Amino acid sequence: MIHKRDKKDEEDGFCNPFARLDKTSVLQEARVFNETPVNPRKCSLILTKILYLINTGMAPLTTLEATDAFFNMTKLFQSKDSTLRRLVYIGIKELSRMAENVYVVTSSLTTDMNAKDDQCRPAALRALCQITEASTFQGIERYMKQAIVDRNPTVSSAALVSSLHLAKNIPDGVKRWANEAQEALNSDNIMVQYHALGLLYHIRKSDRLAVTKLVTKLVRSPMKSPFAVCQLIRISAKLIEDEGAGSDSIYYDYIESCLRHKSEMVIYEAANAIINLSCTSQRELQSAISVLQLMLSSSKSTNRFAAVRALNKIAMNHPNAVMACNVDLENLITDNNRSIATLAITTLLKTGNESSVERLMKQIASFMSEISDEFKIVVVGSTRALCAKFPRKHTVMMSFLSSMLHEEGGYEYKKSIVDTIIAIIEDNPEAKEAGLAYLCEFIEDCEHTSLAVKILYLLGREGVKTAQPAKYIRYIYNRLILEKSPVRAAAVSSLAKFAAHCEDLLPQILVLLERSVLDADDEVRDRATYYINILAQQSKSTKLNCISSPLQVSMIGLEKALSAYLQDTHSNQEQSFDIKQVPLSTAPITGLLDVNQSIKLDSGRKSLANGPVSGTNHGTGASSAIEKIAATRQDLYAEQLASVSELSSLRLGPILKSSLPLELTESETEYVVQCIKHMFREHIVLQFDCTNTLNDQILEQVSIDMEVFEGFRQLLQVKCDQLVYNxxxxIYVVLAIDSGSIDNYNDDSGVDISQLFGTFTGVTLKYLVKDCDPNTNQVLDDEGYQDEYALEDVDILISDYMQKLIVPDFQTCWEESGEDNQVEETYALSNFKTLDEAIKNLVNFMDMNVCDRSDRVPDGKNAHTVFLSGLFRGQVQVLICAKLAQSTDGITMKITVRSSSMTVSEYIASAIV
Structure with missing residues (x-):
């Protein structure tokens, strides 16, 4: 049946003739396959329809429907039409994934594979391999070996590629074809040689020695196929990385020699391999950069694009090495291909000097309207990196970004610009007011709600710290009367922050907020009412805590606490809900901790710090085990502990803090043990996660033995009954904190807070070993024997008790805390060479919240002050002001601690040794 296009279809352009196919009708039409004689044209059209339905997923075929269609299609083998036969082979491949009993066509396909029709042989071979299973593999093995070395390159290539697909299910059988693949490797056809190398490498890739021999042989006898040479370059590069070889290896020499190959494809592949090798130094990059520089002036746009993209990648880590290509890159700015022009510009931004920034910005602006949003985002990212590199040029770049904000573009493009301006504001204080002004102009006509909310939040956070905060009120108020409800709600919150920080603006802002009490949206009304009542308070700290400081409790923990409170209403009718009983939320962890340079705690000494002390017992494998952990890990641990009946019966209360996993063994040992410390108000639960890496042993009655230092006593241990392979x-060990050191931190209490800290020594894993069958885990020795395994000691550190507490304004909280419980100490950190290193270790040791982004040291500064805030054991708010100065002897640090307890302040100030 031929679909006729009417006049309207022709006016609309391309019309898909299969757009309205009905699966039932197509399957009924497939009965035509049974007619004799076969109508090739009609059957080809129907078969095309079936393939269209399968590949587009418009109407998936059931197993029964696919099987019926498959067997109807087998009747077409009687046709001699080559086009129809090749469609039949494709149909067999597609339907074999859904139909049953497809093996019935094996003999027909085998016959076609050995026929004289060279057009059908490769297609028949591919279809045969698609339906071959392990049970029928031997029947086709002889034919496949012959096909691999066939004189017809099309047949040989089809056999080699099909062998690669077969190797996924029948790897041992395909390995026997290595000799034939080796013979095909000597073929004069470039595709046969390429596919033969791919199959040989796949067969030998699990044998390092065999791969080495293969590559060593081939690098000494160059191949004709440029595709095969590219494949060999990739294999050589992988060997260099796997073996940790340097630039003096024969593989590296081979890759470098390919830079002089006659094929441009090979030259680029070799250059790309060199720049991606971890062992390549900046000096060795020059050879690759030289050939890429020549490709920049190629007449082929593909070569220019590939070269400029590779140089762009090099410029990320070695910008100075690419500077020699700047003249050629500048010539590409006007390239007709805007993708090439964009990459050239972004590369120049990474390699250019400060004096060329303005010129480059003007050149970029001239063609920004001609490129897609995808490439515009790339330019924005490069501008962000350039502003970090040349902070004094922020005026030029902020003006450029502002002009881009007002141009046409999608959400992702506008979001990238807003994020870049925000990042520049955070990194460069001098750019703050200009950046906020540009963002204020943007929200006047911003059509994206989420971006308007983000900018309003930024204004509330940063606008209050500027010299003239009043000038932002107009922009915020405009959002209250012109925008959607989410934006109005964000504007109300932003206005409240200005009122909380700026006393002189409070009366005017209260008038604006009172107008929002009558807003049509519930959220806006509730926020306005809440903020008006809070702003009526006299205490500035109360205003800041209730308005600028987010609710820091765990949402899941809050839900559980409220549910428990409501269920226990009768016994608590006169007792208010205490939110202090809800644990703080776990702060997001943004990266791996530097556990090998931690500041060591000494619970009984005061002295000058000499830098990091080794033996922190974190283990060398800790960093590999610590992944990015979600902010809800504390809630997950709480659920895990609640599921242990022995622990739930103790009524431990909410978790104050859970530590990161602490490696107590090396990762390569037979038993791998990690420890997680869960801190409660009156208890500590040590969770030992154990893994048995021996498949011929089962451990039973597994327990932990250790020496408990003074101040703790062991209440309970939940042992592991059986530890099988992998x-x-x-195992859980519950420790009770002695009552004398739990809650009383008054100066006259006589409490020795140092008893909360120390080291659990003699930590040992004890168990009963039984031999077992590695395959079935069946125990072979019923009696077994007792054994033990020594583990690393477990430290209880100051960071284990400290929760990160976000304060809205550190200076205000610092002033209100007063000097009554203030303690100062001075330390010489001789082992730290830079301020960044010292600050990083201090923050990791204390594990407190960094306020006002004070952990960032401005470039060229020799002195810096860090502000930290935290909550000690869920009760005592601790503030730290640490002043660090760099000298020739190292780092000098003066630490000032304020809290509500002199005992806590003294101990924290003296904890660094």
Whole structure:
């Protein structure tokens, strides 16, 4: 049946003739396959329809429908039409994934594979390999070996590629074809040689020695196929990385020699391999950069694009090495291909000097309207990096970004610009007011709600710290009367922050907020009412805590606490809900901790710090085990502990803090043990996660033995009944904190707070070993024998008790805390060479919240002050002001601690040794 296009279809352009196919009708039409004689044209059209339905997923075929269609299609083998036969082979491949009993066509396909029709042989071979299973593999093995070395390159290539697909399911059988693949490697056809190398490498890739021999042989006898040479370059580069070889290896020499190959494809592949090798130094990059520089002036746009993209990648880590290409890159700015022009510009931004910034910005602006949003985002990212590199040029770049904000573009493009301006504001205080002004102009006509909300939040956070905060009120108020409800709600919150920080603006802002009390949206009304009542308070700290400081409790923990409170209403009718009983939320962890340079705690000494002390017992494998952990890990641990019946019966209360996993063994040992410390108000639960890496042993009655220091006593241990191969299980040790050191931090209490800290020594894993069958885990020795395994000691550090507490305004909180419980200490940190290193270790040791982004040291500064805030054991708010100065002897640090307890302040100030 031929679909006729009417006049309207022709006016609309391309019309898909299969757009309205009905699966039932097509399957009924497939009965035509049974007619004799076969109508090739009609059957080809129907078969095309079936393939269209399968590949587009418009109407998936059931197993029964696919099987019926498959067997109807087999009747077409009687046709001699080559086009129809090749469609039949494709149909067999597609339907074999859904139909049953497809093996019935094996003999027909085998016959076609050995026929004289060279057009059908490769297609028949591919279809045969698609339906071959392990049970029928031997029947086709002889034919496949012959096809691999066939004189017809099309047949040989089809056999080699099909062998690669077969190797996924029948790897041992395909390995026997290595000799034939080796013979095909000597073919004069470039595709046969390429596919033969791919199959040989796949067969030998699990044998390092065999791969080495293969590559060593081939690098000494160059191949004709440029595709095969590219494949060999990739294999050589992988060998260099796997073996940790340097630039003196024969593989590297081979890759470098390919830079002089006659094929441009090979030259680029070799250059790309060199720049991606981890062992390549900046000096060795020059050879690759030289050939890429020549490709920049190529007449082929593909070569220019590939070269400029590679140089762009090099410029990320070695911008100075690419500077020699700047003249050629500038010539590409006017390239007709805007993708090439964009990459050239972004590369120049990474390699250019400060004096060329303005010129480059003007050149970029001239063609920004001609490129897609995808490339515009790339330019914005490069501008962000350039502003970090040349902070004094922020005026030029902020003006450029502002002009881009007012141009046409999608959400992702506008979001990238806003994020870049925000990042520049955060990194460069001098750019703050200009950046806020540009963002204020943007929200006047911003059509994206989420971006308007983000900018209003930024205004509330940063606008209050500027010299003239009043000038932002107009922009914020405009959002209250012109925008959607989410934006109005954000504007109300932003106005409240200005009122909380700026006393002189409070009366005017209260008038504006009172107008929002009558807003049509519930959220806006509720926020306005809440803020008006809070702003009526006299205490500035109360205003800041209730308005600028977010609710820091765990949402899941709050939900559980409220649910428990409501269920226990009868016994608590006169007792208000205490939110202090809800644990703080776990702060997001943005990266791996530097656990090998931690500041060591000494619970009984005061002295000058000499830098990091080794032996922190975190283990060398800790960093590999610590992944990015979600902010809800504390809630997940709480659920895990609640599921242990022995622990739930103790009524431990909410978790104050859970530590990161602490490696107590090396990762390569037979038993891998990690420890997680869960801190409660009156208890500590040590969770030992154990993994048995021996498949011929089962451990039973697994327990932990250790020496408990003064101040703690062991209440309970939940042992592990059985530890099988590669299945982690947990052991729990519950320690009670002696009553004298729990809650009383008054100066006259006589409490020795140092008893909260120390080291659990002699930590040992004890168990009963039983031999087992590695395959079935069946125990072979019923009696077994007792054994033990020594583990690393477990430290209880100051960071284990400290929760990150966000304060809205550190200076205000610092002033209100007063000097009554203030303690100062001075330390010489001789082992730290830079301020960044010292600050990083201090923050990791204390594990407190960094306020006002004070952990960032401005370039060229020799002195810096860090502000930290935290909550000690869920009760005592601690503020730290640490002043660090760099000298020739190292780092000098003066630390000032304020809290509500002199005992806590003294101990924290003296904890660094």
């Amino acid at each position: 299945t982690p299980r947990s």
